[in-house]
Amino acid sequence: MILLRIALRNIAATKVRTLIIGLLITFGTMLVVVGGSLLSTLDRSMARSIIGSVSGHLQIYDSGARDALEFFSPPTGTPDLGQIADFPKVKAMLEALPEVDSVIPMGSDFAMVFSGNIMDVKIAELAQAIEKGDRERAKTLAEHVRKNIKLLQESLKGLDGFVNLDFNREEREEDLANLATAASDAFWADFLDAPAEKVVFLENKIARLAMDAKMLFLRYIGTDTEAFRKNFELFEVVKGQMIPPGKRGFLFSEFIYERQVKNQVAMRLDFIKENLDSGRKIKEDPKVASRIQQNMRQYKEILYQMDARQTEQLCARLREFLSVDEKEPEKLLEQFLDMNDENFSARYQFFYDEIAPLIVLYQVRIGDVLTIQSYTRSGSATAVNVPVYGTFRFRGMEKSALAGVYSLMDMMTYRDLYGYMSPDRRAENEALKAEKGVKYIPRSEAEDSMFGSDEGGEEAAPSADSEQGPTSEVAAPPAESGSERPSTALDEFADVDMSEGGQRYGAELLNRVYPQSEIDSGVVTNAAVRLADGVDLEVGRAAVEKVLKEAGLPLNVVDWRQASGLVGQFLGVVWIVLFSAILIIFLVALVIINNSMVMATLDRTREIGTMRAIGAQRSYVLKMFLIESTVLGVGFGILGTLLGSMLIVFLGRVGIPAVSDELYFLFAGSHLYPVLLPGHLITAFVVVFVVSLASTLYPARLAARIQPVKAMGKED
Amino acid sequence: MSDVVVLSNVSKEYPLGKLVVPALKEVSLSIGAGEFVSIAGPSGSGKTTLLNLVGCVDTPTSGAVIVDGLDTARLSERDLTRLRLEKLGFIFQSFNLIAVLDTFQNVEFPLLLQGKQSRKERREVVSELLERVGLDKHHHHRPNELSGGQRQRVAIARALVTRPRIVLADEPTANLDTGTGGAIIDLMKSINETQGTTFIFSTHDARVMKHADRVIRLEDGRIVSSGDIAPNGAAGSRPELSVQEGPAPYLAGE
Incomplete structure (x- = not known):
């Protein structure tokens, strides 16, 4: 009691020292509490993001794999993950464990997809109108196509002045000649009376010249889509519908769909709206303003898509809307797109x-059949048709680019793209061989071999019930979109092994329902393991590893942090930084406390000598010093803990906004709501206690050794 | 009368660089219970050393120091500390109060070290003593709020609070003016008379010395005169005698 009193008095008596030590300790404990709570919360939210989206708690893959599994690292090509031998057995074995809830087969890869250009679309619409006998519509569309051909002709001619590519000069000259033909009055004069051949000509010779087709770079996960839907609780379909169980199908990531597949003008408007909604102003934010500028230059992108009637209709509406007299559609649209903060929402x-x-x-x-072009493991190009059923996202992470990086496809399509011979593919190849014999067609001759001289081959292709050439899809679109659009991208890649089998491949397979056994039994490169509720990650991991080891299966088991790649390791780095900062602060505190206590010992030599003379034992002096620094440490420790806790509770109320896409993913949503964990409070306390004790040991021993004689004699 | 302090052939040497400086040389001495003894002598004569040895805060190079029947050479440091706490009281030249404690707490401090008494008992003892030394209105003053004389009275109260057998005072009046010093010695003397506490104090002030029952003179580490042992209770009658310089002529007379 008296010791406490002495300690308190001494602390109060040396204000500057107390203040410095106090600040250090307060700051240090605050850092422990705030940093620890933030990171723990971040860890949880990341776990939610990553476990709940693609990785599951654990991932297993071939231990002989040449590459490591890293979902969210920048793509550097298709990782070679080997394959899980006898996946059905592994799945059965692991799912028998009480710790494991389910095992979901996977594989991730990337591919390029060329979305169709407007010419394709319009020609297809034209063909459709002709087929239905809708002459009126066909006439309008024909005019539109013709107008666009003229525009194309002009832009290609313009280009000619700039580039002089000798090596394909012939090809280019032929292109220009074809364009001239298609633009000529003669071509269109009797178009509606004898359209069939001309439509084919437009599709084969003209459409591919239009350059507004976009190349999409898609990363996707091939998986048992039904198992994926059931096991990843953050997964939800946004547009369209889920891939029906057992069927082939593709789901776009909503993020990619909205930002890459969407019309550019619309996409920019969405971007601006999002920014204005979060309080920014066009006037003030150059990033937003630049989108307005870009849109004003891109009016062609819209006009190009409209026929004369639609253009006229739109112009009338625009004149009314903008209350102007402008006649020129280009100027009208440009005016319309010149938006500002006041008129944006009405114009949007x-x-x-x-x-x-x-x-x-x-x-x-949604409903299109997408042709995905990829390179197989062996390096050969392959292309697969797959229907787009819709888009999906991970709940709470709608805005995260990282969460939206992957699109989803069924396991069978994935295997085809990855280049393994599925039974389907083998059967198809056999059938092809029997029918046609295997034939390698180099790219340069592909067009000819398909459309030019070899008309017979085309006719011979089975189930050619559409006039749109062998490259178009025939399967009924899965979503009832009603539009019989041609495959959007096939033209570019028809030269590989899709050449003749495409029709059969699409028609037959896209409606097939695969049994679970077939989904599981092919190639699986990796698999997600979802642990049962409440099972600790390490416990689950140990159980899985044990079973795999006992069965002698050479598989790597990695947790979600490792599996997520750089993103997962990011948190580890932050932890290290925090630890270092805390370590440094407390080391400094330790040195300063130690120093000031040694000084205090010297200052108080006479006082301590007096105490010793009066009858205080050494241990008493020792205690006096330890109590003094403990009071100092614990006092300011409590202050720091309190301040830190208040900060965390406050942040937990208002949330920390995710200011960038990356943070969106890490926070598993728009805000991070840090939670105060008792563990960190205890840690902070223990650290402070240990540091204050450790820093006083030496000075306290020094003090205890002061001889009572020091009290005697005159004051210095 | 039993002796509370006995020194036999006590020598004390201090190392000073490569030299050894003798502070006390073959000193033998005994002090009886209830004596009011002054140790006199010029600076460097060994007064403080003698007091330190008696006060068990220092150990002799040779010879035996026996305090209240205990040979200090045979006691551990822990036991010596205990001996100081239980049997001895200290009054310092520079008062040596604990700066961060107030008057009451300073006096209470040794009792807290002993830890024998209840809060209430301590309160009574301390209050009584503070009244006795005339500081009953200064319980909550900190040392720096008190005058020199007041501080020394706090120190006296502190030295007495454990009811020690012996109180040692090293130049208790050296830092005080003459009047205050006289009052302090009067206070010590009256406590000596009423409670029978043995006081041993060093001084080189003749006016202080005259209050002593006996004056032990030191020169160059040797006792040049060990004064007189007063007949029981008659101390008050001969203070003027002990003021005498040099070997006392009364030695033969007693």
């Missing part, structure tokens, strides 16, 4: 109400 509404229905808003529509 107008765009989606009046303009969007007239244009192709998404270059790949």
Whole structure:
């Protein structure tokens, strides 16, 4: 009691020292509490993001794999993960464990997809109108196509002045000649009376010259889509529908769909709206303003898609909306797109109400059959048709680019793209061989071999019930979109092994329902393991490793942190930084406390000598010093803990906003709500206690050794 | 009368660089219970050393120091500390109060070290003593709020609070003016008379010395005169005698 009193008095008596030590300790404990709570919360939210989206708690893959599994590292090519031998057995074995909830087969890869260009779309619409006998519509569309051909002709001629590519000069000259033909009056004069051949000509010779086709770079995960839907609780379908169980199908990541597949003008408007919604102003934010500028230059992108009637209709509406007399569609649209903070929301509404229905808003529509081009493990190019059923996202991470990086496809399609011979593919190849014999067609001759001289081959292709050439899809679109659009991208890649089998491949397979056994039994490169509720990650991991080891299966088991790649390791780095900062602060505190206590010992030599003379034992002096620094440490430790806790509770209320896409993913949503964990409070306390004790040991021993004689004699 | 302090052939040497400086040389001495003894002598004569040895805060190079029947050479440091706490009281030249404690707490401090008494008992003892030394209105003054004389009275109260057998005072009046010093010695003397506490104090002030029952004179580490042992209770009658310089002529007379 008296010791405490002495300690308190001494602390109060040396204000500057107390203040410095106090600040250090307060700051140090605050850092422990705040940093620890933030990181723990971040760890949880990241776990939620990563476990709940693609990785599951654990991932297993071939231990002989040449590459490590890293979901969220920048793509550097298809990682070689080997394959899980006898996946059905592994799955059965692991799912028998009480710790494991389910095992979901996976594989990730990337591919390029060329979305169709507007010419394709319009020609297809034209062909459709002709087929249905709708002459009126066909006439309008024909005019539109013709107008666009003229535009194309002009732009290609313009280009000619700049580039002089001798090596394909012939090809280019032929292209220009074809364009001239297609633009000529003669071509169109009797178009509607004898359209069939001309439509084929437009599709084969002209459409590919239009350069507004976009290349999409897609990363995707091939998986048992049904198991994926059931096990990743953050997964939800946004547009369209889920891939029906057992069927082939593709789901776009909503993020990619909205930002890459969407019409550029619309996409920019969305971007601006999002920014204005979060309080920014066009006037003040150059990033937003630049989008307005870009849109004003891109009016062609919209006009190009409209036929004369639609253009006229839109112009009338725009004149009314803008209350101007302008006649020129280009100028009208440019005026319309010149938006500012005041008129933005009205014009945004107008765009989606009046303009969007007239244009192709998404270059790949839900219900289209997408042709995905990829390189197999062996390096050969392959292409696969797969219907787009819709888009999906991970709940709470809608805005995260990282969460949206992967699109989803069924396991069978994935295997085809990855280049393993599925039974389907083998059967198809056999059938092809029997029918045609294997034939390698170099790219340069592909067009000819398909469309030019070899008309017979085309006719011979089975189930050619569409006039749109062998490259178009025939399967009924899965979503009832009603539009019989041609495959958007096939033309570019038809030269490989899709050449003749495409039709059969699409027609037959896209409607097939695969049994679970077939989904599981092919190649699986990696698999997600979802642990049962409440099972500790390490416990689950140990159980899984044990079973795999006992069965002698050479598989790597990694947790979600490792599996997520750089993102998961990011947190580890932050932990290290925090630890170092705390370590440094407390080391400094330790040195300063130690120093000031040694000084205090010297200052108080006479006082301590007096105490010793009066009858205080050494241990008493020792205690006096330890109590003094403990009071100092614990006192300011409590202050720091309190301040830190208050900060965390406050942040937990208001949330820390995710200011960038990366943070969005790490926070598993728009805000991070840090939670105060008792563990960190205890840690902070223990650290402070240990540091104050450790820093006083030496000075306290020094003090205890002061001889009582020091009290005697005159004061110095 | 039993002796509370006995020194036999006590020598004390201090190392000073490569030299050894003798502070006390073959000193033998005994002090009886209830004596009021002054140790006199010029600076460097060994007064403080003698007091330190008696006060068990220093150990002799040779010879035996026996305090209250205990040979200090045979006691551990822990036991010596205990001996100081239980049997001895200290009054310092520079008062040596604990700066961060107030008057009451300073006096209470040794009792807290002993830890024998209840809060209430301590309160009574301390209050009584403070009244006795005339500081009953200064319980909550900190040392720096007190005058020199007041501080020394706090120190006296502190030295007495454990009811020690012997109180040692090293130049208790050296830092005080003459009047205050006289008052302090009067206070010590009256306590000596009423409670029978043995006082041993060093001084080189003749006016202080005259209050002593006996004056032990030191020169160059040797006792040049060990004064007189007063007949029981008659101390008050001969203070003027002990003021005498040099070997006392009364030695033969007693």
